[in-house]
Amino acid sequence: MSTEIVQSSGGESLHSKMEYAKALAQAGLLPQAYKQQPANVLAAIEYGEALGIKPIVAINEINVISGTPSPSASLMASLARAAGHRVRAWNEDDGTAVCEIVRADDPDFTHRSRWDETKARQAKLWGRGHWEKDPATMLRWRAISECVRLACPEVMGGLKYTPEEVLEMQQDRPAPTPVVSEQVPRVPPIPADLADKIAASDDVGWLTRTADYLAKRWGEHDPEKVADLQALCAARVDDLASNAPEPSLEEAQATLEDVLDAETVEDAAS
Template sequence: MTDLTVHQPGAPAALNDKIRYAQALSGSNLLPKQYREQPANLLFALEYADALGVAPINAITSIHVIEGKPSASADLIASLVRRAGHRLRVSGDDTFAEATILRADDPDYPFTVRWDMAKARQAGLTGKGVWKAYPSAMLRSRAITEVARMAAPDALFGVIYTPEELGAEVDAAGDVVQSVSTPGRQVSAPVADRSGMARLRAAVHVEEPVAPVAPAAPVDVVDAEVMASPEQRNAVIVALAADGVPEDPASILAALSERVGREISHTRDLTADEAEQILLALGGEG
């Protein structure tokens, strides 16, 4: 029988395991760009997954760090609020969105936030491309996150903003297309040029160096172009909207799953061939 060693959360040995896991996983080209070859960033996401009580893959795909601040999709924030026992109600259309939270410990006092296009214009948001293309999704996202910050910060563990609120470019589903960055700052550098992992090892007294991950086999041009580009994903979402698909993330993902014949849980799951087939079927540009 194999002996199993149980570590308490936060113990050095458990953190060592997470460091090794993060370093191994960071070599995957299926990760969001902010985590590829960035084991320290992955470790940050794993720690947030523990704090939020969600699966690590949920944190990796739904939590984005913008200028050092963790952010999450409006759908993840809504699920955290509901999981904490609070009641969240959302309504609206292309002109407004209203979100109401009734706390589990004070159900008689409703917290309500309303966002409309006049409020968005006052905040200087309506000039953004995503706001022009998907007003209902953006209004819904703003209403949910603002009322969650107001009524249920205890459920969010510091993840109180969406990427769009922190200035990232997103698509209709709230997925990051391009993060903001400080001019002149190096956004991504080879692991060897950064000291994050060295500091982590020193902090937990890892005496032996972590075995390097073997380099991946060369990828040919066909494999490198398998996944749909951000431009293709946005074109597909625009084409779906023109075909009558509601602009909320759940409807978009359901429509994508139906058209490709498999479950699409994230717009980044869409391949380039699938995107082209959908665009051709809907009369958009392939």
């Protein structure tokens, strides 16, 4: 099915909206979450249509915080009033912020939310970020957003929390514990026939090297077996030394002559 005939919620073709979103995403006047992000722009347009507001209003009043769309408190109040509900918000002399909403379909009941320093401190907000710079405004916005969710949540079209509230909820989450993967090198087992090879070897050099290699390769992983095999190497070396044949008279004489010749050469050189 071609996108030319797919209709969005507002009746406009999806292809047209996608092209519009791509064009808007190039604008430098957009909030950071929408610059070069046509998909975010398209989502804001759809939210705007659901809420009955213009695309550019939706883009400026619906923020994207870590992938979560969140309306401003002023937009929440505007939508409640547009639905016919009466919204009033103010700051009292003692610093308390109050919001009252009287629904159009229930004029005899007043929904009320109050925010003060004590409540903000209990929520661990006081003195953080904008709460430190402009606490009166933050208290009023918090009272408005809370009261709208309480009195007329249907006007938000599924959107619930302001950008400040989304950020605060994310900051309150404990940081995930990093999983450290320790890659332990896999050490192969000591060859099963090594003991037989040691017992059959007549090479003293090989036996000595094998004993050293056993300690380096498997000393930490299988110390008991390494000790047994090193003892076997040492015993085999001793056996070879004790069983070595005595040199013959001719071999001893030749060795002595070699030594004398070497000494004569050294005397001549000196």
